[in-house]
Amino acid sequence: MIEVSDLRYRYGDVDVLDGVTLSIPDGQYCLLVGPNGSGKTTLVRHLNALLTPDAGTVTVDGTDVTDDPVVARTRIGMVFQHPRDQFVAATVAADVAFGPENLGLDRAEIDRRVETALDAVDLGDAAESRIDALSGGEQARVAIAGALAMEPDYLVLDEPLVGLDWPARKSVLDHLDALVADGTGVIVVTHDLRGLHERADRLVALHAGEVVLDASPAEALDALPDLGIRDPRC
Numbered sequence: 001m002i003e004v005s006d007l008r009y010r011y012g013d014v015d016v017l018d019g020v021t022l023s024i025p026d027g028q029y030c031l032l033v034g035p036n037g038s039g040k041t042t043l044v045r046h047l048n049a050l051l052t053p054d055a056g057t058v059t060v061d062g063t064d065v066t067d068d069p070v071v072a073r074t075r076i077g078m079v080f081q082h083p084r085d086q087f088v089a090a091t092v093a094a095d096v097a098f099g100p101e102n103l104g105l106d107r108a109e110i111d112r113r114v115e116t117a118l119d120a121v122d123l124g125d126a127a128e129s130r131i132d133a134l135s136g137g138e139q140a141r142v143a144i145a146g147a148l149a150m151e152p153d154y155l156v157l158d159e160p161l162v163g164l165d166w167p168a169r170k171s172v173l174d175h176l177d178a179l180v181a182d183g184t185g186v187i188v189v190t191h192d193l194r195g196l197h198e199r200a201d202r203l204v205a206l207h208a209g210e211v212v213l214d215a216s217p218a219e220a221l222d223a224l225p226d227l228g229i230r231d232p233r234c
């Protein structure tokens with residue numbers, strides 16, 4: 001369980017998160033939406049202690065993430081927009097192995113994790129491919145595999161689908177479905193709910209650093225245009 005309690009964060013004198021409280025149970029598929037600048041990225045960066053709250057707390061199974069960022073980063077995998085900027089190695093397998101290597105795991109365990117993570121995104125045959133030779137959709141899947149190789153309990157994807165064509169988008173979404181079916185919690189930050197609202201359990205909307213809507217996607221859709229979010233049915 002991820003628990004965000006009265007989380008506050010400022011950049012300069014601007015309140016970017018203004019008292020966010022949110023519990024995300026294990027295994028939930030949650031969408032985090034909101035207009036530009038509403039605080040979505042700032043919120044998810046707190047989940048694994050990439051940012052430190054000015055006030056309030058984030059806990060994972062009761063442990064404050066600022067007390068134990070390493071555990072938080074192991075439990076919560078993050079994939080940010082522009083995966084190209086996140087790669088650290090030239091080939092797919094080497095990049096996916098990077099996280100597990102940093103956990104100090106033995107080679108056999110690293111190899112097992114890399115193989116499992118690449119299979120999960122259907123890139124088992126691309127292990128030795130150069131990342132810069134892959135399409136944008138394939139690169140998005142490599143970034144997801146890199147997070148999966150850490151065997152997180154939750155996967156947080158911040159605008160992971162920007163720039164993907166429909167087949168690539170559908171492929172990533174289908175892989176997320178499979179992860180959720182296997183018990184991984186998934187949190188997707190997005191402006192574009194196409195293909196997502198039918199799949200997720202929950203939709204949380206932020207506006208000016210506050211949670212203004214928290215409901216099932218079906219219940220939330222009618223309220224979205226007033227919050228500056230496009231209704232994906234239109």
Ligand SMILES: Nc1ncnc2c1ncn2[C@@H]1O[C@H](COP(=O)(O)OP(=O)(O)OP(=O)(O)O)[C@@H](O)[C@H]1O
Pocket residue numbers: 011012016034035036037038039040041042043
């Ligand atoms: N490093 C920074 N320094 C100063 N202000 C920042 C910084 N990062 C974000 N902000 C500001 O904080 C506010 C929230 O930004 P954030 O990226 O969390 O919003 P968002 O909802 O993810 O937006 P978007 O949909 O555009 O990605 C914005 O007003 C932004 O300008």
